[in-house]
Amino acid sequence: MNALDRWSRVDQYITEKLIPHDSVLEQVLSTNRQAGLPPIDVSAAQGKLLQLFVRMQDAKRILEIGTLGGYSTIWMARALPVDGRLVTLELDPRHAEVARANVSLAQVEGVVEIRVGNALEQLAKLEEEGAAPFDLIFIDADKPNNPGYLKWALRLSRPGTIILGDNVIRGGEVIDEASTDPRVHGVREFYDLLAQEARISATAIQTVGSKGYDGFVLGIVNG
Numbered sequence: 447m448n449a450l451d452r453w454s455r456v457d458q459y460i461t462e463k464l465i466p467h468d469s470v471l472e473q474v475l476s477t478n479r480q481a482g483l484p485p486i487d488v489s490a491a492q493g494k495l496l497q498l499f500v501r502m503q504d505a506k507r508i509l510e511i512g513t514l515g516g517y518s519t520i521w522m523a524r525a526l527p528v529d530g531r532l533v534t535l536e537l538d539p540r541h542a543e544v545a546r547a548n549v550s551l552a553q554v555e556g557v558v559e560i561r562v563g564n565a566l567e568q569l570a571k572l573e574e575e576g577a578a579p580f581d582l583i584f585i586d587a588d589k590p591n592n593p594g595y596l597k598w599a600l601r602l603s604r605p606g607t608i609i610l611g612d613n614v615i616r617g618g619e620v621i622d623e624a625s626t627d628p629r630v631h632g633v634r635e636f637y638d639l640l641a642q643e644a645r646i647s648a649t650a651i652q653t654v655g656s657k658g659y660d661g662f663v664l665g666i667v668n669g
Contacts (some may be wrong), residue, residue: 447555450658457655461490471520474548478515481544487514488586489656493521495585496610500525503608505581506616509572511565511595512536512587516558522584523554532558533577535587537563566591569598579604593634600645605669611636615652615661623631630651640665 447455475487500508500522506529508522510581513536523532536542542562549558554630561568564588572578577630583599592611599609614620619630620637640648640663648665 449654453654453658454656456464457489457491462503464566465490465494470586471517472550473551474515474517474520476546477548478517478635483514483515483541483544486657487517488521491655492653493518493610496519496524499608499610500559500582503582505608506530507582509583509599511542511569511581511599513560516540516548516552516560518584518586519545519549519558519560521553522582523549523558524552526554526557528556530557533561533572533580535561535563535568535634536560537562537564537587541620547625550633566598568593569602573598573601574661580604582608582610584610584612588632589613589616589636590632592632593639596636596639600643600667603667605666605667608644609626609648609663609665609667611663611665614663615644615659617659626654626661636663644668 496588510519510532513519513534518622519534520530526532536545537561542560544559547554580602583603585595585599614628614631614633620623620633622630640646644664646667648663650663652661653664
């Protein structure tokens, strides 16, 4: 058995033991596949982790940068109170259309707002509208823009806000200074900014599983 097969089987074991069967979430993933969306949703175990962060933070206002088909959106939205709000940003109108249908299927449309367009422009609009501060911010979009997303996340946060970033290990490529991959460059600049930024305390966790070898950045905005 190769490493990926073993990691995937362990993910399956975790899911069977700790995550109740959910026909809605399974339908969401099926819909995403049928729509031809890239298979880059978080795993079920990772979705549950995001949901637990929302609960631990007692979050009422969430910002997600990168919607795709809304799978992670639904995981987090389900942990919000009825007066909560999750704003999620998606560049691709077709992806957003799929996400809206999925959010409706999961019956969380009352707390979810999907905004379509360039994320950096949308973040500026959120600031103009006075939408901040958010209690939890999840960054999971195009990696070359990760440094810009982090700068905006800090502007739209408050002391105590949790900031999470996905896909920050990239199969170990993050340590390759000679990489020509703009995604790796974006992640490395993301780390550099975290290292220099006094407003946030952060660490990173390497993960393995059905999504391969990757990891999360976890940070909290300082007082």
